[in-house]
Amino acid sequence: MKEYLSKHLSGTVHIKVIGKHTELFLNRCIAEKIVIWDIKRVDKNCLTAYLFSKDVFLLRPLLREADCKIQFINKHGFPFFMKKLWSRSGLVVGALIFLVVIFLLSNMVWNIEISGATPKTEYKIEKALQNMGVKKGKLTLFLPSNQQIQEALSEQVGEVTWVGVQLKGTTYRFDVVEKEIPEKEEALSPRNLVAQKTGVITKIFVEQGQPMVRENDFVRKGEVLISGVIGSEDKPQFVPAKGEIFGEVWYGTEVKLPLESTFNTYTGEYKEKYYVDVFGLKIPVWGFGKVPYKEVDIKESEKKLRFLKWELPISFVQDTVYEAKKHKRHYTKEEAIEVGIKSARDNVANKLDEEAKIKDMRIRQKTFNNGTVNLKIDFFVIENIAKESPIVKEIE
Amino acid sequence: MKKWKQNITNWMTNTLELPADVVMDLPRITMIGQLHIYIENHRGVLRFTNQELRLRLKQGEILIKGKDFVLKTILPEEILLEGTIEQVVYLEGTQ
Numbered sequence: 001m002k003e004y005l006s007k008h009l010s011g012t013v014h015i016k017v018i019g020k021h022t023e024l025f026l027n028r029c030i031a032e033k034i035v036i037w038d039i040k041r042v043d044k045n046c047l048t049a050y051l052f053s054k055d056v057f058l059l060r061p062l063l064r065e066a067d068c069k070i071q072f073i074n075k076h077g078f079p080f081f082m083k084k085l086w087s088r089s090g091l092v093v094g095a096l097i098f099l100v101v102i103f104l105l106s107n108m109v110w111n112i113e114i115s116g117a118t119p120k121t122e123y124k125i126e127k128a129l130q131n132m133g134v135k136k137g138k139l140t141l142f143l144p145s146n147q148q149i150q151e152a153l154s155e156q157v158g159e160v161t162w163v164g165v166q167l168k169g170t171t172y173r174f175d176v177v178e179k180e181i182p183e184k185e186e187a188l189s190p191r192n193l194v195a196q197k198t199g200v201i202t203k204i205f206v207e208q209g210q211p212m213v214r215e216n217d218f219v220r221k222g223e224v225l226i227s228g229v230i231g232s233e234d235k236p237q238f239v240p241a242k243g244e245i246f247g248e249v250w251y252g253t254e255v256k257l258p259l260e261s262t263f264n265t266y267t268g269e270y271k272e273k274y275y276v277d278v279f280g281l282k283i284p285v286w287g288f289g290k291v292p293y294k295e296v297d298i299k300e301s302e303k304k305l306r307f308l309k310w311e312l313p314i315s316f317v318q319d320t321v322y323e324a325k326k327h328k329r330h331y332t333k334e335e336a337i338e339v340g341i342k343s344a345r346d347n348v349a350n351k352l353d354e355e356a357k358i359k360d361m362r363i364r365q366k367t368f369n370n371g372t373v374n375l376k377i378d379f380f381v382i383e384n385i386a387k388e389s390p391i392v393k394e395i396e
Numbered sequence: 397m398k399k400w401k402q403n404i405t406n407w408m409t410n411t412l413e414l415p416a417d418v419v420m421d422l423p424r425i426t427m428i429g430q431l432h433i434y435i436e437n438h439r440g441v442l443r444f445t446n447q448e449l450r451l452r453l454k455q456g457e458i459l460i461k462g463k464d465f466v467l468k469t470i471l472p473e474e475i476l477l478e479g480t481i482e483q484v485v486y487l488e489g490t491q
Binding site: 026044 | 467
């Protein structure tokens, strides 16, 4: 193997030796330590052999001594191959251009598929994508990451609840889930409205059915509010109960708030660094030098390079180093309580639907220990507590 | 004198059990079927054709006959011959 390699790397020549004393020539070669192999007799005055191209110049005195002549039959090996290539450099350049073109084409966006959207939203999504630079023929290397695209799309296109972004080879796929317009009333089956929470009724509004409770009644969870059974007891009729029943419900919350806390904010300063990642080795390409920030937050986005259908072990990495600033916050006890109440209120409000209203609140407990404030707060909320529950007809 | 030296080396190989080719500068010939023949300790090529190879030895010559001979490698003291080997003959050799 080693021999094979050296033969190919250093270049060999196939020669023809013509003369009367070819054996003498061979012996002289041995004596001069010239490596010669695959010697074949052609006829009485002629034999062929191989030797390294670097030894050819040493042959001249030997040839004179042995009264022989040589002819070159062929040349093999790497140096000759290179020479040949050089003389046909057009071919090499063509091959290189071919590789580069294939490489570029493999990393381009060739197709954008949007599925699950109505034509109108599809058009909007296309527009939004174009603004972001996601177009046919763009290099995926310089496009925002899938997550960024996803965020931007859900932000810019209001009709969309969720977009799945996938880059499959050279195709961008968008799976869109649109916000559904509430459907028209379907045919309802007979049902009761029951309480889904324990509370005190404040307002009753019945559209259909038999109200079972009055204002200011206390109801427990699961109690029937509006019955779907109407008519006399002998001849009951079953209807879907409809209506709204508002009740006062309380929500218990608990808040913990440290009086002193540190947190990071971005100053807006950032530095970008680019790397080429080859087999896990990060080679900096752009953005050298130390980062002059004390506190940093690094966001990394990685783009894999592709060749045809294969993912190369090479990727293009963009690190954005944001300068962060540490902040210390100190609350007095009063401030802490205020902030605590506000955050608890926001928390509760987030859980409620649009019709609900926070009526009142009461701090049930406040304790201070180890520099944290513990608050237990009850909120009194007025909201629709009715919930549908189908009537199961009993067959007697 | 020469005879005496020969006797000494003969005695040495016999009593000390040293390999004869090392002590007495004899050729060491390895054959693989009829395909290859490998000769160490030769002293030069006397004649090489498709059908025969004659090598000089320290004492006498060796003649190899056969068909389609190719000298695969040739080094100062070694030769590897390929082809169909039919005969190996020692000429004028006295041991």
